[in-house]
Amino acid sequence: MSEPLLEVVGLSAGHGDAVVLEDVSFTLERGEALALLGRNGMGKTTLLTTLMGLTRVHGGTMRFAGRDLAAAPSHARDLVAMPTHARARAGLGWVPQEREIFPSLTVEENLTAVDVGGRWSLERIWSMFPRLKDRRANMGGQLSGGEQQMLAIARALMLDPALLLLDEPMEGLAPLIVQELFRIIREMTRSGDLAVILVEQHAHQILPLTDRALVLERGRVVHLGDSAPLVEDPHRLDRWLGVAGAPTLGDMPAETTP
Ligand SMILES: Nc1ncnc2c1ncn2[C@@H]1O[C@H](COP(=O)(O)OP(=O)(O)O)[C@@H](O)[C@H]1O
Ligand SMILES: [Mg+2]
Structure with a gap:
């Protein structure tokens, strides 16, 4: 099997001395769409900014498109960490909040x-x-x-980009625009040549657009699996997301079948 597009192993990172992400591991294949879920303040944005090289990495490895983004501290991390603009050139696309x-x-x-x-x-x-x-x-x-x-x-x-990082793209937008963005994101994730990590507060809306879901709780991965079972049983998400993960009547996007 060929190497995954993105491979994160045992990643710990944060802001200054504060460690936000602890022992985060996951992989992403080319063209795959991942829902990055979790309540407010659980580390979703920090994970994206860490991939972009904007936080302090305390340990672990990140490989993207066959290149090390950051090596372990014992290997003089600060000397080999790839700068943000080079990550963009290597195919990491980022749409900040x-x-x-x-x-x-x-x-x-x-x-x-x-x-x-x-x-x-x-x-x-x-x-x-x-x-x-x-x-x-x-x-x-x-x-x-x-x-x-x-x-x-x-x-x-x-x-x-080979991988596009989207941080709560629907936040604060009018419902009509949100529907249009859903269509656009659906087209992007189905194009096959673009991998996407999509952060969203309203899990039930984006699960149908993604292949897998990763849930962060206080900077740790508490769930990583296929999105489909969570679409069928959204209440399974309740224990991690509370009410935010559950659908409300009339709140589902009009067309959600793959
Ligand atoms: N620039 C920063 N400096 C210090 N702490 C931060 C900074 N950004 C986020 N944090 C803290 O890191 C934790 C995770 O935040 P964040 O990654 O923004 O969460 P989320 O995107 O899941 O809401 C929170 O406790 C937050 O207060
Ligand atoms: Mg955030």
């Missing part, structure tokens, strides 16, 4: 500014994000929150 776009460039300029000539041409972006196509001449700063989120995702795609 605070949608970062260029407000004084047009939508189209936001995209062409980062075009690396990869698999996501402007045409392919326009067909996936028709709303952005309509707004192509508008300044980034003139867009609604939902449109800015779409632009942030589209921009990450222009960098041609």
Whole structure:
């Protein structure tokens, strides 16, 4: 069998001396979609920023696309840790919780500014994000929150990632935009050539879009398994997520079958 796209083994990391993630291990295959779940403050964002090289790694290993992102401290970790921009070039795409776009460039300029000539041409972006196509001449700063989120995702795609990290992309958006983002994320996860780690508070909404689910509790992995059984029995998530994991009436996306 070929090497997984991402292999995290015994990872401990945090902010300064505070250790947030403890002994986190998981793998991700090419094209696979992983739901990263857990209540507020459990370490989801820290795991994504650790993959991007923005936290302090205390131990463990991360291999991405055949390269070590950080080796164990005994191997002079600080000397070999790959810088964030190099991780992006190696194929790690990241859409942070605070949608970062260029407000004084047009939508189209936001995209062409980062075009690396990869698999996501402007045409392919326009067909996936028709709303952005309509707004192509508008300044980034003139867009609604939902449109800015779409632009942030589209921009990450222009960098041609093998793995896209999405941190609560639906947070604070209007229901209509949320439905549109579901469609976009569903298209991305089914395209087969893009792996996705998707952080979301509302587990039941994203489980149908993902292959597997990882649940963090106080920085530790308390569950890692296929998403399908959790879709059929969402209350299994209650013990880790409380009410956030359970569906409420009329809250399911309209089309969830794979
Ligand atoms: N920049 C930071 N400096 C210090 N502590 C942080 C920082 N960011 C997050 N934390 C702490 O790390 C823990 C995990 O936070 P986070 O990864 O943001 O959780 P989640 O994304 O699951 O809500 C929390 O206790 C939080 O207070
Ligand atoms: Mg977070």
